[in-house]
Amino acid sequence: MTRRFDIVFIGLTLSSSWGNGHATTYRSLLRGLNAAGRKVLFLERDVPWYASSRDLEDPDFCTLAYYRSLDELLSRYVETVRRAGAVIVGSYVPDGIEVIDALEALGLSRLCFYDIDTPVTLARLDQGDEEYVALRQIPLFDTYFSFSGGEVLDRLQVDYGARLALPLYCSVDADRYRPVDEKPVWDLGYLGTYSPDRQPTLERLLIEPARRLPHMHFVVAGPQYPEGISWPPNVTRIEHLPPHEHVRFYARQRFTLNVTRTDMIAAGWSPSVRLFEAAACGTPIISDAWRGLDELLPENEAIVIARSGEDVCETLTQTTPERHRAIAEEARRRVLRSHTGRARADQLLEALRGLPSRSEIRSNHREMARPL
Template structure:
């Protein structure tokens, strides 16, 4: 299959948390013999902060963030068997969504890949004028990178023909154990950009424990935190490129995952950071959300906290040996059940079935 994807960025994780998801999933699809073309805009400084060079498994087309350039790249949609518009491109999202419907071949599958389904569904509930309302009946398929049955039911309720979660996972070639790096040493590390719908939860699950445990060290990576008041034992280091994620994950006694508000409310939405950290063998502490046990076993493969007090208690009782045991168990579980190679098998079947249905309809 020839697959065209219109997304935020494959080349840069700068203000783009979906980058490792795109790389892992699409790279695995390419290894299964499918052709990948990824269209991404030159916007938000991402091209100036690339993590990787264009990979040999995909053709990456970077276009100017102008109406003319958008129209130009949409013309290429007619060359693909599968045309996918991702959520959260950040510029010309509505035009890209309309464009894949109008420019895709009649016998091609048109799909919407939602990398923040709970937030998108909230927007659909709030506004009858949201462009996705009109687009859903025309789309062959909605894909999400999380959300479980609640998200599937919600999308079908809004008129989607089908909705299939393709969860985040691990690319073991990218995220794996490496030697400790003193530059990232900490009792607890968190990698998260500063976003309005997650900041209060980070205050609760990260900054509150830091204030309660002044004798321990805390490391915060991610963009946007430079003017945030913090306890003196928190070190904010700004954007951390993908190449440094392994070192950050292995160099702390524990690594924290904090879900965005909407994802925590819906559940069944493990962030890419969960799989990245587990793949490196880190001991993970996560805020609570429904469905954790589908991916990692609480207390054996991951530690779960319902508030900042729980995080502080975990840190006070977590020995290096127990942290190592939990991290090793998490890595084994993720390698066995949650790699992008496994996700690609599912995605390939879903897209193949949709393509067969589409071509039968066009006969």
Template structure:
């Protein structure tokens, strides 16, 4: 079975947090026998900031970020058994969606894969004429990055015939424990790009505890923070390539996860970096959100903070030994229950069920 996947970027994580999610899932699907072609636009300097070369398990087609470039790759959807359009591609998303699904042959499965469902759903509710809202009834399936039952119910209410969350996970071949690197040494480290719906929470959960613990070393990585005022004990290292994520996660005493506003409000939306950090044996401190216990157990496999003072209190009472114990427990949990091999098995089952449904309907 071959898959056309239209997404933001497989090759670059620059201003593209979904990169490792795509890599983990698609690599695992390729291992199950799927032939995958990933189409990504040349925008936002991503191609100048690649983390990986084109892999041998997936063909990658980079197209010009122009309407002509979009049109050239959209028509290629006609040659695939499964056609997937992801959210947040970054160039003319609505036009790409309409052209891709229009080009898909009638027998192909048509899937919308939403990597930011809370934000997408907010747009759909406020825009009754939104192109995706019109398209939902014609699609076979909506898959989401997370969101649990609230997102499933919302998509079904808007007309989707089926919606299934495929959560982030760990690719143990890529993210694992490595030797500590002094460059990433810190009491607490946070990695995330500066985004409008994350900044307020970064101020509360990262910068506020840094101010409360002036003697502790804090480390922040990610694009966009260079102009942000920060306490003197915060070191800003800018964009961190995925090739350095293991060292970033393996070195500090603790690693902080901060959800974006919409993800925290919806719940059931673990960030990719939660599993990457757990795979490296990091002691994770996370902001609180509903559904966390489906993935990691509080006070055993993860530490939870309700505000910035909580982060400071947790960090002040955290010994090196306790941090190692929590990190190892998290690593064992994700290796057992939250790998991309397991997620790919879910997707494989879904695709085969949809094709079987098609065959039954065609025979009636």
């Protein structure tokens, strides 16, 4: 492949949304880049667990290609990668450390990292766990784009040696996520893959209220939940919900629940894509609390913060239609203003434009070394 691309992403997956939050994050961002007129190549490791559950095999907003090994990546795409305006490696890429080292050796124009799991990454590095990026590699990147903002950015630069750390939150494709005419079926719903550290919050903020409000209806959609969970009879379970069904799913809920992983809560400023999707669809959100959330969606104006099951029960039973509508409208207004795929693409492009290419840096260094 010798075509020149503005940006090459090497990420976990674009083709399959099964059991991960990466695919929808990349899809929104890459659609935004396409709308901005940028040519993008996404390189994905061809692994069986995603190959068997792909829900986007031929995107119309970028070029998607697969590689089966590091050797194939380098032999088949090395010239394409070299010619790209920027190369961005994502978190959780298989053999990520080897991939990064190989790219660094190529003398690329710009090499960046996009961490869609920043708090998890840093917690792992602190424990000596270097699954997909090594501590020594963080200073190699021209920019470390982070799923998390706030204090994490300072930590990345001061404690981990990042040259430049910038926030690049997830986003929503506003053309696909919008209000639709559906009658609510469930009073409260949740969309997310099972996670042991999220499960206690799900128990407290959805399963407990379901038991206390047997006349209401609840739903949990997502894979990998253990068989031993005791679901109340008024909780509907959906094993997997592909992205093209998300809009209708949100529309059929009176409220939707956002539950945050422990590492994300500790870091703060780590919004889930589900927040932006639900808001864009006009579904009011009940969320657990974490630092930075109020800066995105102010409490009691654009979101309801629940600290207990009692808070959830009170919201479900006492919210008036006028307040329900006002919360939904304010959240949608804020998300469409600042958190669409196009807005995030513009953010990324502005950051990349501010980076001198490595060839320019090398040229400047040669000029400085010349005798006067």
